[in-house]
Amino acid sequence: MDFAFTDEQELLRSQARSFLAERRSLEAVAEREGSFEPGSWQELAELGWTGVSVSEEEGGAGLGFLEEAVIFEELGRVLYPGPYFSTIALALPALAGHAALLQRVAAGELTATLAHAEAAGPRRLADTGGLATEARQDGAAWTLAGEKVLVPDLGSAGTVVVTARSGGGVGLWSVEGGAREPVETMDSTRPYGVLRLDGAPASLLVEPGSGEEALAQIRTRALAALALEAVGVGEAANALAIEHASSREQFGRAIGVYQAVSHSVVDGYVGVELARSLAYWAAWCVAEGDEQAAVAAAAAKAHAAEAAVAACERSIQVHGGIGFTWEHVLHRLYKRAQWIQAFEGFAPVLRREVASALLDVSEEESTELVQQETPVQQEVA
Amino acid sequence: MNLRDTPDEAAFRGELRAWLQDNLPEELRAHRGGAGRFEELGRAWSRKLYDAGYVGLTWPREYGGAGAPYSHQAIFLEELARSEAPQHIGVIGLGMAGPTIIAHGTDEQKSAHLQRILSAEEIWCQGFSEPEAGSDLASLKTRAELDGDAFVVNGQKVWSSFAHIADFCLLLTRTDADPAKHRGLTYLLVDMRSAGVEVRPLRQITGEGEFNEIFFTDVRVPRANVLGEVGSGWGVAMTTLLHERGTLGFALTAALEVAVRKLIALAKERRVDEGLRERVAREWIELQALRYTNYRALTKLMQTGVPGPEGSIAKLHWSESNQRLTKLALEILDTEAQLLDGGGHGEGYWQFQQLRSRGNTIEAGTSEILRNIVAERVLGLPRSR
Ligand SMILES: Cc1cc2nc3c(=O)[nH]c(=O)nc-3n(C[C@H](O)[C@H](O)[C@H](O)COP(=O)(O)OP(=O)(O)OC[C@H]3O[C@@H](n4cnc5c(N)ncnc54)[C@H](O)[C@@H]3O)c2cc1C
Numbered sequence: 001m002d003f004a005f006t007d008e009q010e011l012l013r014s015q016a017r018s019f020l021a022e023r024r025s026l027e028a029v030a031e032r033e034g035s036f037e038p039g040s041w042q043e044l045a046e047l048g049w050t051g052v053s054v055s056e057e058e059g060g061a062g063l064g065f066l067e068e069a070v071i072f073e074e075l076g077r078v079l080y081p082g083p084y085f086s087t088i089a090l091a092l093p094a095l096a097g098h099a100a101l102l103q104r105v106a107a108g109e110l111t112a113t114l115a116h117a118e119a120a121g122p123r124r125l126a127d128t129g130g131l132a133t134e135a136r137q138d139g140a141a142w143t144l145a146g147e148k149v150l151v152p153d154l155g156s157a158g159t160v161v162v163t164a165r166s167g168g169g170v171g172l173w174s175v176e177g178g179a180r181e182p183v184e185t186m187d188s189t190r191p192y193g194v195l196r197l198d199g200a201p202a203s204l205l206v207e208p209g210s211g212e213e214a215l216a217q218i219r220t221r222a223l224a225a226l227a228l229e230a231v232g233v234g235e236a237a238n239a240l241a242i243e244h245a246s247s248r249e250q251f252g253r254a255i256g257v258y259q260a261v262s263h264s265v266v267d268g269y270v271g272v273e274l275a276r277s278l279a280y281w282a283a284w285c286v287a288e289g290d291e292q293a294a295v296a297a298a299a300a301k302a303h304a305a306e307a308a309v310a311a312c313e314r315s316i317q318v319h320g321g322i323g324f325t326w327e328h329v330l331h332r333l334y335k336r337a338q339w340i341q342a343f344e345g346f347a348p349v350l351r352r353e354v355a356s357a358l359l360d361v362s363e364e365e366s367t368e369l370v371q372q373e374t375p376v377q378q379e380v381a
Numbered sequence: 382m383n384l385r386d387t388p389d390e391a392a393f394r395g396e397l398r399a400w401l402q403d404n405l406p407e408e409l410r411a412h413r414g415g416a417g418r419f420e421e422l423g424r425a426w427s428r429k430l431y432d433a434g435y436v437g438l439t440w441p442r443e444y445g446g447a448g449a450p451y452s453h454q455a456i457f458l459e460e461l462a463r464s465e466a467p468q469h470i471g472v473i474g475l476g477m478a479g480p481t482i483i484a485h486g487t488d489e490q491k492s493a494h495l496q497r498i499l500s501a502e503e504i505w506c507q508g509f510s511e512p513e514a515g516s517d518l519a520s521l522k523t524r525a526e527l528d529g530d531a532f533v534v535n536g537q538k539v540w541s542s543f544a545h546i547a548d549f550c551l552l553l554t555r556t557d558a559d560p561a562k563h564r565g566l567t568y569l570l571v572d573m574r575s576a577g578v579e580v581r582p583l584r585q586i587t588g589e590g591e592f593n594e595i596f597f598t599d600v601r602v603p604r605a606n607v608l609g610e611v612g613s614g615w616g617v618a619m620t621t622l623l624h625e626r627g628t629l630g631f632a633l634t635a636a637l638e639v640a641v642r643k644l645i646a647l648a649k650e651r652r653v654d655e656g657l658r659e660r661v662a663r664e665w666i667e668l669q670a671l672r673y674t675n676y677r678a679l680t681k682l683m684q685t686g687v688p689g690p691e692g693s694i695a696k697l698h699w700s701e702s703n704q705r706l707t708k709l710a711l712e713i714l715d716t717e718a719q720l721l722d723g724g725g726h727g728e729g730y731w732q733f734q735q736l737r738s739r740g741n742t743i744e745a746g747t748s749e750i751l752r753n754i755v756a757e758r759v760l761g762l763p764r765s766r
Pocket residue numbers: 259506507508509510511512514515516517539540541542543592740743744745746747748749750753
């Protein structure tokens with residue numbers, strides 16, 4: 001049992017933290033009103049962050065989700081407004097086996113996102129019922145027709161991974177064309193868009209019939225990634241609260257001496273630390289392909305999103321009037337926390353899913369989940 | 382990062398499981414302690430654990446321990462709870478007296494007590510709290526005055542768990558009326574059979590007795606029983622409390638795990654509605670948050686030898702989770718929640734657990750005091766006092 005990042009992973013974290021503090025700080029993001037600066041993507045690529053889990057042959061670092069986990073958390077702390085989550089968590093898994101696309105992602109030449117939700121169809125990755133976007137084959141060529149909503153970072157995505165239905169079932173295609181319409185979101189660092197496809201040329205990524213399985217994997221990674229981001233967001237909000245409670249004076253003393261203030265800050269901190277434990281557990285499960293990955297990711301995202309939102313709310317309260325202003329960065333953290341909360345379902349929705357994994361199964365299966373039965377670690381030869 | 386057992390850990394777990402299967406007496410399974418023949422049974426059970434080498438796993442070998450890594454202790458507590466075996470009866474001796482004596486004791490004190498703590502020949506209690514000194518422990522008044530080669534102790538302690546069965550007491554006394562209250566405290570190891578010691582059991586809100594008042598009237602404690610230096614009792618007491626909260630995490634996770642498993646069984650049996658199902662899932666998530674926070678703490682402890690701030694977090698989180706969980710169980714029992722036979726649910730198990738849980742946010746430092754500690758020592762917020 002060893003629940004710590006390796007020295008190399010910790011090094012990656014400290015490099016990421018100092019790079020971001022210098023080049024992409026929270027304050028700098030706020031100055032640009034949370035808008036994406038396309039040049040920043042190349043900087044991330046040069047650091048190797050866009051190819052962390054891409055194999056070395058395909059121009060990546062050949063590492064795994066635990067290294068990506070470090071980046072997700074650190075980018076969350078500074079609210080990086082680029083399409084890292086969309087490209088790496090949502091789209092990248094669908095590109096597996098497509099070397100040319102992977103190479104371009106790793107090199108920082110291609111950003112991507114995933115378009116699944118439909119206005120009158122499915123809203124969550126967990127659901128494909130009523131999926132109406134159609135894929136048509138003409139010889140070797142595919143075209144897609146339909147309308148996708150709630151597409152994260154659509155405006156900046158180079159390519160869009162689209163779910164659609166063909167005779168063979170649900171599959172995934174990539175599309176570069178189509179009409180894109182931006183949609184304003186509360187969190188301006190991660191806008192949504194609407195994608196209209198009217199016979200747009202498409203390349204097949206995941207065979208019709210295998211789409212649900214691919215979506216399930218993407219979903220687990222995405223939930224874990226969001227849990228990690230939420231930990232970063234929550235920690236940033238807590239740090240601001242601690243600082244303010246230590247420096248702001250009222251009635252002749254730092255407000256942090258008043259327990260109504262300090263205990264609230266402690267509760268924010270405790271919530272995020274517990275969320276951190278769950279998020280790292282989920283990250284490990286994803287990295288290992290553990291059979292509990294899906295439920296761990298759902299649990300972690302449910303808990304971490306709530307913890308981040310609560311930390312932001314406590315921090316706003318501790319700041320008083322200044323915390324309620326547009327100038328202060330807190331509202332941006334708060335809005336990202338709420339973006340995370342809404343994606344793929346608020347905590348109660350995810351907890352109902354967890355309930356089903358616990359209650360609609362045999363006693364042995366639920367006991368395994370409760371006790372976190374740990375199969376023996378294989379000796380490395 | 383690797384959350385699985387290492388081959389060595391798995392082997393230890395496997396042996397322990399088999400041992401428990403063969404050796405746990407049926408009458409002790411799911412025994413909740415307290416009343417009746419428990420002391421006799423508990424001492425015998427503890428002795429059995431000791432003879433099998435499962436007590437003092439992390440203690441150094443020279444003091445009768447196994448010198449094993451902390452992960453073995455974590456596995457031991459997990460498996461013990463899973464088989465619903467009672468803990469070693471000397472929880473205070475093992476968790477507090479032993480580590481404090483190892484840290485501050487003389488050679489004589491070590492050889493007099495350590496082995497006997499492990500074997501349950503000596504049961505210990507903790508005499509810290511007083512009627513007028515609880516959270517503000519340093520304001521305690523129990524006096525110890527030097528008279529020849531002994532300290533003469535007069536005063537009263539309260540809420541002392543296991544004092545009614547204890548052989549020895551970790552007693553924090555005042556030897557100097559120094560106005561700076563943290564100074565002038567002296568830590569004594571007191572034989573509970575000394576003349577002038579009187580224990581009066583107190584009944585708790587569960588109806589059972591677990592803690593006691595202890596009255597000291599002219600009790601003579603040999604000078605050789607001072608732990609640490611005269612006047613340095615506060616520092617020694619801090620060692621005790623560090624261990625109380627530090628090693629607690631695993632026992633807490635193990636206990637909560639059992640409660641969550643039973644909660645799930647109850648929810649399945651009662652076919653609860655969607656709202657209650659979601660709340661059951663929440664308790665499972667909170668359990669895993671506690672478990673993995675402990676694992677993070679354990680890893681840090683094994684790497685650095687110093688416990689991190691996770692100990693206080695674990696205690697805070699566990700106590701509040703346990704309170705919420707046990708209330709949820711009663712809500713699932715619905716209109717039968719008052720029935721002490723549990724409406725067929727094991728002799729008032731949930732009623733007992735729910736009432737007992739109210740003590741969780743008071744014992745071993747109240748939640749308010751723990752929040753003060755986290756605020757000041759972990760977050761560096763300005764001191765409130
Ligand atoms: C089941 C159980 C077992 C116990 N076993 C033992 C034992 O074996 N040995 C032993 O010595 N003691 C034991 N205790 C005692 C326990 O440590 C004390 O009850 C605890 O420290 C609180 O002290 P008190 O009861 O005097 O309450 P008080 O200190 O009077 O506290 C009353 C209330 O005021 C709050 N409060 C006090 N000071 C502050 C502050 N500065 N800021 C904010 N809030 C504050 C507290 O949080 C609490 O809510 C046990 C208690 C219980 C419930």
